[in-house]
Amino acid sequence: MTQRIDKALIADENQKEMAALQEDYDALGCKLARQDIDIEKITAKAQEFQIAVPSWGTGTGGTRFARFPGEGEPRNIWEKLEDSAVINDLSQCTERVSPHFPWDKVSDFSELKQTSDSMNLKWDSINSNTFQDQLGQEHSFKYGSLSNTNPAARDLAIQHNLDCIEWGKELGSKTLTVWVGDGSNHPGQQHFQSAFERYLESMKTIYAGLPSDWEMHIEHKMFEPAFYSTIIQDWGSNILAAMELGDQAKSLVDLGHHAPNVNIEMIVSRLIQFKKLGGFHFNDSKYGDDDLDSGSLHPYQQFLIFNELVDAQYRNQEGFNPNYMLDQSHNVTDPIESLMNSAASVQRSYVAALLVNRPQLTEYQTNNDALMCSNTLKNAFNTDISPILAMARFRKGGAIDPIATYRKSGYRTQAGVERPNSGGNGSGIV
Numbered sequence: 072m073t074q075r076i077d078k079a080l081i082a083d084e085n086q087k088e089m090a091a092l093q094e095d096y097d098a099l100g101c102k103l104a105r106q107d108i109d110i111e112k113i114t115a116k117a118q119e120f121q122i123a124v125p126s127w128g129t130g131t132g133g134t135r136f137a138r139f140p141g142e143g144e145p146r147n148i149w150e151k152l153e154d155s156a157v158i159n160d161l162s163q164c165t166e167r168v169s170p171h172f173p174w175d176k177v178s179d180f181s182e183l184k185q186t187s188d189s190m191n192l193k194w195d196s197i198n199s200n201t202f203q204d205q206l207g208q209e210h211s212f213k214y215g216s217l218s219n220t221n222p223a224a225r226d227l228a229i230q231h232n233l234d235c236i237e238w239g240k241e242l243g244s245k246t247l248t249v250w251v252g253d254g255s256n257h258p259g260q261q262h263f264q265s266a267f268e269r270y271l272e273s274m275k276t277i278y279a280g281l282p283s284d285w286e287m288h289i290e291h292k293m294f295e296p297a298f299y300s301t302i303i304q305d306w307g308s309n310i311l312a313a314m315e316l317g318d319q320a321k322s323l324v325d326l327g328h329h330a331p332n333v334n335i336e337m338i339v340s341r342l343i344q345f346k347k348l349g350g351f352h353f354n355d356s357k358y359g360d361d362d363l364d365s366g367s368l369h370p371y372q373q374f375l376i377f378n379e380l381v382d383a384q385y386r387n388q389e390g391f392n393p394n395y396m397l398d399q400s401h402n403v404t405d406p407i408e409s410l411m412n413s414a415a416s417v418q419r420s421y422v423a424a425l426l427v428n429r430p431q432l433t434e435y436q437t438n439n440d441a442l443m444c445s446n447t448l449k450n451a452f453n454t455d456i457s458p459i460l461a462m463a464r465f466r467k468g469g470a471i472d473p474i475a476t477y478r479k480s481g482y483r484t485q486a487g488v489e490r491p492n493s494g495g496n497g498s499g500i501v
């Protein structure tokens with residue numbers, strides 16, 4: 072097993088940073104006090120913030136063309152857990168890991184649970200995978216899974232999702248996330264309505280197998296692997312399916328699954344309004360499902376999404392309890408570094424959204440003062456809340472500077488020795 076980051080190293084590194092952090096924190100505290108904001112209340116909220124890490128994000132991703140394996144990348148779920156533990160030890164806001172089955176399937180789930188417990192990690196949403204065939208699979212998903220024209224293929228896909236629920240129960244998860252690659256590549260290839268009917272029928276069978284305290288999250292995606300139409304193409308099809316299924320079915324928003332320039336924050340608001348916001352897959356994108364690091368391109372969009380989320384929290388919106396998760400693919404960076412950076416970036420958006428003066432914004436909105444509405448949001452967004460994030464990590468035993476501390480630890484080099492390259496350099500999304 073790869074050695075975790077030594078607590079003494081975290082303490083040593085923090086020691087070097089502490090004086091400067093305290094100065095910056097105090098200065099920010101004064102600035103916020105002038106706006107009647109108590110920095111301690113905001114830091115307490117930052118400490119409560121949690122975002123799950125995708126198990127598949129700890130490995131090096133690839134594209135349709137190739138994959139360049141990273142040094143010491145995890146070869147199985149046990150090693151993915153080790154990396155996730157490192158991320159959480161340093162970041163202190165990622166105590167949950169979201170598994171993907173059958174990629175992460177093991178023969179003994181109680182052993183897996185014991186291992187995660189020993190690392191202070193919990194399990195997030197279970198992601199089912201019916202977008203590829205497994206070795207020796209009797210009926211192919213080449214032409215779809217839950218919406219396949221072949222009932223036997225549909226049954227296989229349904230059964231896999233029901234299995235996912237069983238495995239999830241053993242891990243203590245409470246959510247099943249369903250994303251399917253079903254769709255078509257040619258106009259006319261598929262009868263839109265019949266295909267959606269088949270999908271809904273399959274989903275109803277899965278929904279019937281959902282424990283009463285679970286949720287099912289439906290994830291829409293505009294294209295890929297189907298390039299002409301997908302069965303759950305957009306949030307419209309998504310919410311329709313969720314409404315058709317029942318209260319335990321909700322919609323999941325993956326930021327990269329929309330056309331460029333789509334107003335995602337408004338989609339979020341609509342889903343909140345109708346109690347259908349299940350959760351998020353955070354990432355950033357320039358062209359499509361790029362799965363880039365959260366906040367690396369559109370930090371303002373990410374902030375505007377959190378503006379809606381914090382607004383719902385502020386108004387005690389009924390049925391509001393979305394799940395936050397990262398869904399990224401890291402091709403050219405160390406995935407551990409990208410995931411730590413991304414978790415902090417999403418946390419940053421949340422904290423900045425807490426600074427919005429909401430009574431003031433409502434007043435400006437009522438008076439149609441568009442410029443001051445915008446400035447109210449920008450004022451919060453432009454406040455550098457870095458000291459709050461660093462202090463929140465420090466107070467929870469994490470690193471003031473997670474990347475620097477991680478690099479200092481030599482964890483990746485050591486992983487490289489203990490996890491020789493598997494030679495898997497074929498193409499593939501993850």
Ligand code: RM4
Nearest residue numbers: 198250290325360398501
């Ligand atoms: C998809 C989608 C799903 C994820 C797979 C790996 O594009 O985002 O959430 O499970 O990729």
Ligand code: MN
Nearest residue numbers: 290325352398
């Ligand atoms: Mn996703």
Ligand code: MN
Nearest residue numbers: 325327328360
């Ligand atoms: Mn995706």
